[in-house]
Amino acid sequence: MNNTVVIGDVSITRVQEFAGASLSRPGFLFPDSDPAFWATLDDPDFYDSASGTLRTVLHTWLIRSGGRTILLDTGAGNGKERPYAPVYGHFDNAYLANLAAAGVAPGDVDLVINTHLHVDHVGWNTRLDGRSWVPTFPNATYLMPAPDFDYWNPLKHPRPPGDGNQNVYEDSVAPVHAAGLVQLWSGEHRIDADLVLEAHPGHTPGSSVLRLESGAAGALFVGDILHNPVQIAAPDVNSCWCEDPAMARAARRRLLAEAADRRLVVFPGHFGGHSACTVASSGGVFVVDSWASLARI
Structure with missing residues (x-):
């Protein structure tokens, strides 16, 4: 099964x-979405028309660039207590085995990038060791957007009852910070000659995009700025988790326009099927132009 694509000098x-x-x-x-869109959609990669429910996909983008091993977003994690997001609670998934199958052990990881600090993007930052949550990737630097690090800290901003991010900071962010592995950034952060992180707030205060520019090729890793292809067809459609709706819409339109204009490959955080695509624009309407060569999941 083909799970790897190469863009310039980056895999x-x-x-x-x-x-x-x-x-x-x-x-x-x-x-925000139009029910008519879903009534006509027959795409099992994203939507089960028989049950009327969406398909869920969680994955990490493993990036090899400049001699370093980089993980972009770390899913939900195993064994986490998620009282208000039970779909992500007490997972027992083969994530580390899948990472090993890609040739990476936890100690091999040089850099972990969390595009934002939602429950389903930071879970494997830590693992349970006895009764303590410890960094899963002990030799890595964890890059976290400073605005999210502040916003999700319950000591500064207590979470309201029923918030789906309950416990997330405590078990998946704070232990890594306590271990001295977190590097906070804001605005823009250059990783190497081919990779740079950029702030595109809206989905969360620190929501970020990893930009890849290598030779004549390029890509955008957009996290949850794009959560589902409905947001390509209708960029003003936010997910219910977008903290600032107006800013989220602006970020989505801005990035889609650039991706279409420059033929950049777009790598979202939760797309099923081939998981990444290029987009095209005609008359202000965006469409999926082609899917990446990754095998469908």
Whole structure:
């Protein structure tokens, strides 16, 4: 199964954590979306028309660049207590085995990038060792956006009852910071000659994009700025988790326009099927132009 693509001097491998049915319906996850869109959609990679539920996919982008091994987003993690996001609670997935199958042991990872600090993007930052959460990747630097690090800290901003990010900072962010592995950044952060992190707030205060520019080729790793292809067809559709709706819409339109204009490959955080694509624009309407050569999941 082909899980790797190469862009310029950089290789990108999809490492799967979970792919399967969910209980989420479009009206919940995408309250701005038009029900007519889903009524005509027949695409099992993203939507089960028989049950009317969305498909859930969690994966990490394993990036090899400049001699370093980089993980972009770390899914939900195993064994986490998630009282208000039970779909991500007490996972027992083969993520580390999948990472090993891609040729990477936890100690090999040089850099972990969290595009934002939502529950399903930081889980494997840590693992349970006895009764303590410890860094899964002990030799890595963890790059976290400073605005999210502050925003999700419950001592500064207590989470309201029912918040899906309950416990996430405590078990998946704070232990890594306590171990001295976190590097906070804001605005823009250059990783190497081919990779740079950019702030594109809206989905969260620190929501970020990893830009790849290598030779004549390029890509955008957009995290949850794009959560589902409905947001390509209708960029003003936010997910229910977008913290600042207006800023999220602006970021999505800005990035889609650039991707279409410059033929950049777009790597979202949760796309099923081939998981990455190029987009085209005609008359202000965006469409998927072609899917990446990654095997469907």
